[in-house]
Amino acid sequence: MKILVVEDSKKLQKSLRAGLRRLGYTVDVADDGEEGTAFALHGEYDVIVLDLMLPRKSGLDVLSDIRKSNLNTEILILSARDQTRDRIAGLQQGADDYLVKPFSFDELHARIQALVRRRFKQKSPIITLGPITIDTSLHIAYHGAECFDFTPNEMSILEYLAFNPGRVMSPETLLNQINDADSYSSRNAIEVHVSSLRKKLRAENIDGLIKTKRGFGYFIE
């Protein structure tokens, strides 16, 4: 899953980026409202964590621009403004959730997970794909009692495909899930990750879970 954090506090940027990356998310960070808008409109994020008091452009303006462009990215406002009128304004302008600072990192994570599930119309954090079970809250996959040893990138690709069953995901789309603004991976990287995933699944006698539609991409039925 790919998350954009629009926050002017360098310290919060640092901790959020580190924590969310360690939880398996691909994280981009924007320092101000202008940058946040530009990232949001071009980055294909699943969730945007948005501060309200931002340099150059307020968080509400960023929110408004995102909604005007018909992006249906889930947006969580993370603000020190705790007044009811602030929450109402944020939610009425199109935010999906509102969390007041100071916050618990675990709570933020739980809310992000809830937003991801909502985005993919998935009520439960547990997704069952034939013989394997994926716990999207813990970012792990099981086969019976055995836990797969997937890398974060492999897990991200598997989760994304699992969240979109029956839909063919292009390598570019999957690449976007694992690439943040500071990193670059080629199309081949996706092929390598998918190949590794299939290999680890085959080791557990699971074959054909991830299918290829030649010339288009990958999908799970």
Next chain:
Amino acid sequence: MRSISKTITLTTIVSVGLILALGQIAIDIAITRWLNEQFDTAMESRARALVTLTKFDGTEVELDFADEFMPEFEAPVEPQYFELFHGDGTVLERSHSFDGFLDSRSRDQPDKAVLTEHRLPEFRFQDQHDEVVFTDLRLPDGRDGRRVAIKFIAQIENEDEELEDLLEAQIPLEERPRAIIRFSRERESLDQTRQRFHLLIIGITLIVLLAVVISVPRLTRAGLRPLIRIKDEIGKITPQSMDRRITDQGQPIEIEPIAKQFNLMLNEIEKAFIRERQFSSDVAHELRTPVSEIRSLAEVGLRWPDERDIRTYFSDIHESARHLDRLIENLLYLCRSDEGNIEIIVGDVNLGKLLDDIISSLSAECERKAIRIDPPANKPPVIAADSQWLKLMLHNLLFNAISHSPDGANVGIEIDVDGAFCRLEIHNPMSIPLTAEDMENVFQRFWRKDTARETGRHAGIGLSLVKSYADLMGIGIDAWVLDERFHITLSRIRISNGATTAP
């Protein structure tokens, strides 16, 4: 709890009752007097009619009385009485109404017993004028009565007109025979009339009091209705609807100015409420940001202690904690200043050394932005001030100057001595230009030109704190923009006695 309605009702009832009681007494006295006068006048007229019938023919006094013309003196039921006496008190004539109450001898003869029982009044008059005396008595028939006694000079009258003229001429007035007429009648009719008047007045008083008791509360409520409406309107004003006002148009002239004044007061309360709410909101916001930084860094650091740059987490947490500390300290200073809970201890302060210390403490900030602080060209004097608060003020001013200057800028300090006072000015180029409107707000709490902290971590209370302390210490403070530099001046800083420059 006191009630205006009850107070007005009670006061009105007591007042009206008192007025009615006094009026009743006065009317009663007046009417009684008038009735008595009317009664007595009628009695006297009646008695004088008898007087006119009393004649002196030159030899004796006689009463020319005919019962048929005055039947009331012989009526068997509720009769009236008269007695005619000689001047010496012997009976000359009595009305037949006495019959049955006197023996036959007494009927025609002077009756000493009657005189004793019905003693003649002590007439004072000795001259030719009539004298009239009224008394209350019990009539022979047992009824309460009133009697008028008139002592008079019997008029001369003789069938022989010549003799009559002769007698008139020959007998001087003082030698003519005196007579006394006593006319008595019942007075129960008078008493009954008086009683009826009493009852009438008491009845009217009670009716009026009853009307007051019924009508005053209603009238009071009607009179207080605008106030009750205002009370209801005020009751609807809550912290969530501070913009509501009470109706001041169309109110009675007594209420309208109160309503207007109340609305003016509400305006001020609303402003204060908004300021207070904004202050609380700003304080909460400013405190939450560093707390959330500390908490987030700590939680992530504790969960993943193997994070590559974990050591920087500690310095970040430390920096946020320092910012929080400074913020809380400034807020506390601001609160204490608002409460007037600041002790100003004026002593000698070496301004030069104080500035050096402050500049030294800000060296890290200067280094980070490559800012140069130019010390004052003049040697700073020793001043009379509170060193603690002055240090706080100057630290805030210089910290502000560094924060709001572009990287690589220079911050200037000027000091001018003028007699017993000196002036200190700090100026710096602005990373974000301030407008004239901005200059009106620079001393406002939590006001920030850059709401999103582009120029660093500022809560927007530094200058308001400096102004607050300057006011407390009697130091003037002013800010303006000149040649794209922000200037702030502390003036009227008192120089220490006997020293104009630092040692």
